[in-house]
Amino acid sequence: MEEQLEPNEMIVHLGPQHPMQPGPFRLNLRLKGETVVDADIELGFIHKGIEKILENKTYLQGITIVDRICYLVALVNEECFVGCTEKLLGIEPPERSKYIRVILDELTRIQSHLLGIGEFAEFIGFVSMFMYAVREREEVLSLIDMVTGARVTHSYLKFGGVRDDLPDGFKEKTTPVLNDLKKEVDNFEQMFHTDRIYRERTVGVGVLTADVAKSLGVSGPALRATGVPFDIRKNEPYLVYKDLDFKVCTETAGDCFARVQVRLNEIRESIYILEQCLDQIPNGPLFPENTLYGRRTPVMRVPAGEVFHRVEDPRGEMGMYMVSDGSDKPYRVKVRGPYYPTLQALPPLIIGTTVADVAAISGSMDGCTSEADR
Amino acid sequence: MPINIPELIIPLLPWIRGVVGLVLIGAIFLAAMGAVWLERKLSADIQSRMGPCRVGKYGLLQLVADAIKLFTKEDLKPWNADSLLFNNANIFMIGSIFLMLVALPVGAIFINGVEYPLAVTQMDISVLYIEAVSALSIFGIFMVAYGSNNKYSLLGAFRNFARMVGYEVPLGITVISVAVMTGSLSIVDISRSQGLHWNIFLQPLGCFVFFVSLMADMGRLPFDQNESEEEIIAGWITEYCGMRFGLGFFAEYMHMVLGSFLVALLFLGGWNVPGFVANNPVLGLIAPTGFLLVKAVFVLMVIIGLRWAVPRFRIDQVVDLSWKKLFPLALLNLVWAVGLGLYLGA
Amino acid sequence: MVLKNIKYAIKNITKPPVTRMYPEKPSELSDRFRGLQILDKTKCIGCGICANTCPNAAIKIVKAPIAPGSEKQRWFPQIDIGHCLFCGLCIDQCPKGALSSGKEYAKGLVKWKHKDLLMNPDKLAREVDIEEGDER
Numbered sequence: 001m002e003e004q005l006e007p008n009e010m011i012v013h014l015g016p017q018h019p020m021q022p023g024p025f026r027l028n029l030r031l032k033g034e035t036v037v038d039a040d041i042e043l044g045f046i047h048k049g050i051e052k053i054l055e056n057k058t059y060l061q062g063i064t065i066v067d068r069i070c071y072l073v074a075l076v077n078e079e080c081f082v083g084c085t086e087k088l089l090g091i092e093p094p095e096r097s098k099y100i101r102v103i104l105d106e107l108t109r110i111q112s113h114l115l116g117i118g119e120f121a122e123f124i125g126f127v128s129m130f131m132y133a134v135r136e137r138e139e140v141l142s143l144i145d146m147v148t149g150a151r152v153t154h155s156y157l158k159f160g161g162v163r164d165d166l167p168d169g170f171k172e173k174t175t176p177v178l179n180d181l182k183k184e185v186d187n188f189e190q191m192f193h194t195d196r197i198y199r200e201r202t203v204g205v206g207v208l209t210a211d212v213a214k215s216l217g218v219s220g221p222a223l224r225a226t227g228v229p230f231d232i233r234k235n236e237p238y239l240v241y242k243d244l245d246f247k248v249c250t251e252t253a254g255d256c257f258a259r260v261q262v263r264l265n266e267i268r269e270s271i272y273i274l275e276q277c278l279d280q281i282p283n284g285p286l287f288p289e290n291t292l293y294g295r296r297t298p299v300m301r302v303p304a305g306e307v308f309h310r311v312e313d314p315r316g317e318m319g320m321y322m323v324s325d326g327s328d329k330p331y332r333v334k335v336r337g338p339y340y341p342t343l344q345a346l347p348p349l350i351i352g353t354t355v356a357d358v359a360a361i362s363g364s365m366d367g368c369t370s371e372a373d374r
Numbered sequence: 375m376p377i378n379i380p381e382l383i384i385p386l387l388p389w390i391r392g393v394v395g396l397v398l399i400g401a402i403f404l405a406a407m408g409a410v411w412l413e414r415k416l417s418a419d420i421q422s423r424m425g426p427c428r429v430g431k432y433g434l435l436q437l438v439a440d441a442i443k444l445f446t447k448e449d450l451k452p453w454n455a456d457s458l459l460f461n462n463a464n465i466f467m468i469g470s471i472f473l474m475l476v477a478l479p480v481g482a483i484f485i486n487g488v489e490y491p492l493a494v495t496q497m498d499i500s501v502l503y504i505e506a507v508s509a510l511s512i513f514g515i516f517m518v519a520y521g522s523n524n525k526y527s528l529l530g531a532f533r534n535f536a537r538m539v540g541y542e543v544p545l546g547i548t549v550i551s552v553a554v555m556t557g558s559l560s561i562v563d564i565s566r567s568q569g570l571h572w573n574i575f576l577q578p579l580g581c582f583v584f585f586v587s588l589m590a591d592m593g594r595l596p597f598d599q600n601e602s603e604e605e606i607i608a609g610w611i612t613e614y615c616g617m618r619f620g621l622g623f624f625a626e627y628m629h630m631v632l633g634s635f636l637v638a639l640l641f642l643g644g645w646n647v648p649g650f651v652a653n654n655p656v657l658g659l660i661a662p663t664g665f666l667l668v669k670a671v672f673v674l675m676v677i678i679g680l681r682w683a684v685p686r687f688r689i690d691q692v693v694d695l696s697w698k699k700l701f702p703l704a705l706l707n708l709v710w711a712v713g714l715g716l717y718l719g720a
Numbered sequence: 721m722v723l724k725n726i727k728y729a730i731k732n733i734t735k736p737p738v739t740r741m742y743p744e745k746p747s748e749l750s751d752r753f754r755g756l757q758i759l760d761k762t763k764c765i766g767c768g769i770c771a772n773t774c775p776n777a778a779i780k781i782v783k784a785p786i787a788p789g790s791e792k793q794r795w796f797p798q799i800d801i802g803h804c805l806f807c808g809l810c811i812d813q814c815p816k817g818a819l820s821s822g823k824e825y826a827k828g829l830v831k832w833k834h835k836d837l838l839m840n841p842d843k844l845a846r847e848v849d850i851e852e853g854d855e856r
Contacts, residue, residue: 012525034529034689061775064807125595125686128729131421135738142750149752155807163812164752191728196721197596197685295812355529356599356688419733683729684722 008032012355016045020123020359023369025343027358034354039347043340047373054333059085059159060297062330067153069335070371072115075108075148076313078157081333083238084309084322085159088302091288097161098239099281104147104156105239105311106270106277110181111140112314113263113270116366117188120260123363124201129188136184139177146170159300160293161286171278178271189264192257202256206349206361209254217341220316221266222365224250225258232312243280246273256364263366301328313338315367335374339367398494402475406627407437409674413627416675417682447616452523455613459521464618466514467625473507474632479562481663482645484653491562491645492663500561501549504636508591511629512538515593518622519610530609533599533689540696541590541597547704548584551577551711552640555718565644572643576714580707581641583700588637590696592629595681599689634673635666642669749823754806756824757799759844761786763818766795770810770819778803779810784841796841801829827851 005011009032016024024045030038050069054062066081067074079101086092093101118133141151146167148154156163192198208218210226223230231248233241249265251258292298304326310319316338325331342365350358383390411426411434418425426433451460477500479493497503512535519531552573556564564573574581590597599609611622638644645662654661687695740747749755771779778800783793797810797819811819828850831837836853843850 010525010528012529034532057775060773060809060813064775064805064809121685126684128417128421128682131423132728132732135422138738145750146752149750149754149808150806153805153807155805155809158812163808167751187728191724194721194724195685197687200691201685201688296815297813354688354690416733418737420729422732422735422737423739424737679729680726683725 005030006032009037014358020363022119022363022367023372025369025372027346027362029350029355029358031355034356036350036353036355036358039350039358041343041347043343043369043373045373046370048370050374051333051335054330056329058328059300059302059330062333063157064153064155067155069337069374070313070315070368071152072368073108073112073314074153075104075144075156076311076318078154079105079239080309080311080318080320082157082159083311084307084320084333085302087307087309088305088322088324089159089300090303091160091291091293093161094284094286094288095240095282096165096284097286099277100147100162100166101157102239102241102244103166103274103277103281104144106274107140107144109314110267110270111137111144113267114140116314117260117263120256120360120363120366123359124198126198129191132184132188136181139180143174143177146173158287158293158295159297160288160291163295165286174274174278178274182268182271185264185267189261192260192264199257201356201360202260202364203253205256205353205357206364207253207255208345208349212348213254213345216345218316218345220313220338220342221259221262222316222342222345224248225262226254227252232310232317236310238309238311240277244273244276256360259364259366299328301326302330310336315339315371316342337371337374339365339369339372342367343372394494398475399472402471402628402631403624405631406624409627409631409678410437412674413678413681416678420679420682441620444617444620449618450613450615452613455523456521459517460613463514463517463521464621466517467511468621470507470510470514471625471628471632473510474504477503477561478632478635479565479639479645480635481666484658484662489566491565493562496562497560499559501553501559501564501640504561505546505549508629508632509538509542511625514625515610518614522610522613524613527610527612530599530612534593534610536689536693537590537593537597537599537696540693541587541700544583544696544700544704545587545591547701547708548580548587549640551580551704551708554708555711555715557715561639565639565646568643568646570643570646570648572641574641577641577707577711579703580711581637583704583707584641585637587696587700588633589677589680590692592633592677593626594630594677596684596686597692598686599692630674630677631670634670634677637673638666638669642673749825753821753823753825754808754811755822756801756829756839756850757811757844758820758822758846759796759841760818760820761796761841761845763816764794764796765816765818767815768795769813769815770797773809773813774804775807775809776803776805778805782840788842788847797844798841799839799844800837801839802834802837824850828854830854 009030012029012031014021014027014029016026026042026045028040028042029036048068050065053065057065062081063078066077069077114133114137118130118137121129121133144154145151147164147170148156149164208222208226210223210228213223213226214228219230227250229248229250232238233246234248246269249262249269251261287294302324304324306321306323308319308321310317312318317336318338319336321332321334321336322330323332346362346365349361353361414436415425415433426436429436429439451457476494477497479491479496482489482491484490515534516531519527519534522528552564553559555573555576556567558564558567611619614622645666647662647665651657651661766781768781771777771781779797780800781795782798784796784798786792786794808821811821831853832855833853839850842848
């Protein structure tokens, strides 16, 4: 990109330190006036070496490390890691634990999508929308806080079950919050649909086609907005998703408007799943019978083997490939995060648009760079 | 003003004018500080939080604390910045505001039924003068942005030009249509002639076009592309530190206060009060000015509230809006005004 | 055109603010909040499982008297607050249930000198005031 610049071209960095960026990455833009002619992404500013750290910690200590891959959706990361280990150990959590895990996963999905919508609106200049969304998110975070004891980095799951049961009166406290949330999501959707300035900024901007998305490995709301109905909760059900009734939300346009619309619809579906779970949850033990696994994890030597387990993260498909050699520490854990392929789709999309659109498109992908870099 | 000046005061007149000028400058700075406080509190109300609440009662002294902070910052100049443009841009920005202040009336006093408008000068072409002088700030903003030797400021500079050039035209045409209907270009006459039928009822389209063009002229959201924080950090004023930034910041708020006065005078009826209030000795002194201030504060709150409630346009959509949509509407309003003026006159 | 936005903004003006005036009103902690650990010296056997489990190696086993003013010493855990994650694994893995979770998270944990960050067993058992070292 540093080759001969023509007289009215210049190179601008939307650099690692930018006031409005979801985490540090460097985006080199070659501008001709206000139009982007060429773009380039550089990552690695927040690399923490998580996969190497996991090789030196036992499986139980690894739960607290995996929490911190993406701190906004910590429970889904823990679910992936614990699911991998349980497959290697050959144990399965009882029904009540599975329902509790699904409840927490869906609550995490709701709060992550609310933050994503708020951040996107802030990137196009609608600052108050961020405040409205964050105020709703506080209610959901205090629900999660009631169960796990922390708002982020929970370290709540254990092998074979969960650490603590749901507190008393959880259903009575959750139902008014969910009803309020339904009304607020309707309000947000109406505000987006009738606002002429918002429609001019997002409709037809950053169109991703289904072929490009599938060839790059994009998943999550960005893929579902192009019309491909791929959702791991339906294609490879894990936990109790095969007993629950929900639909996969898709749109066909593939632009920023469609991605935000998919997220709004997914919040509604998550609320529906939560209501079903709270009705159907059975009473029972939290850990499997006749085993040593409980709240106090025994000393484990995991049998040797390899396994790959994937879950539906709010941003896409998250997978972990775990290799064990029979000792109490994993030999290798490879994390496949959902945001890295989505970032690779960004440079082809922004060529030909203006600088103002770059902020809108990168905001609508709603990512966490901490998880792309690990 | 047809007052007889006694012989003793004539040699003191330059001093009196100097004192009046300083008082005006102080008053406009205080008004801008009030506008900033109003913005912070109103935006906090819209977003369900509290604005400044620790410094002074209701946070009124927060601006004083901010001014002290701005005065004590280090004054940096970027490498290879153009000294002539960088150092002198503030003069243009503040100068255009003070020049506008000279011809704008802030109220009126009724003594014995005779009306004395409170303006520093009363020109015959004051409306045209005010609008011409408010366009001087384009130079100031461009000097800041171009002389900073910074790519982000450069993007802000060119966006600013595109926006200002497009919106001066509908602004001028709506002002002319108001003047055509009244029959005079003096702002005192326009305000006086409104009586009980405010211009907003006679020319609603004109008021709407004038309001939108004024918001674009001032550089307020949804038209603040030159300083949009999300894309180009702080836009045109990225490289200014300390009180240089403070003067630019204050210039925007002073422009907002004067703009809201302009809307109140041209379209919302100025300082006209019913006859029985004007003839009352006590109320005649304070009611017209107070009424005008209330209208100006209302317009100010609408301008501030609109910033926090809507997203922002892209620069090509802004230019599109001005030439393809506002300009024909302004011409339509001019035709309507001429027709209405002939009908009412006949 | 943008009327829904403006209506929503005006409706929000009438709602009260949600800000909480800290530090006059402290934050409301949930029941399961994990603050500084509380040690029960009568139950601890000094096995060291908590030190092995800690992901950050923040726990060391040291000798401390079994009661204030006693001559007999036993092995008890000492926690380094600078490295502790407050994850709660040491509480879960203790075989005798000697560790439990307190609710301190700011007062008593923010110190001026680095050596005050080492919480020795007397402080964990709350026999000594943990807030010394908070002021300069």
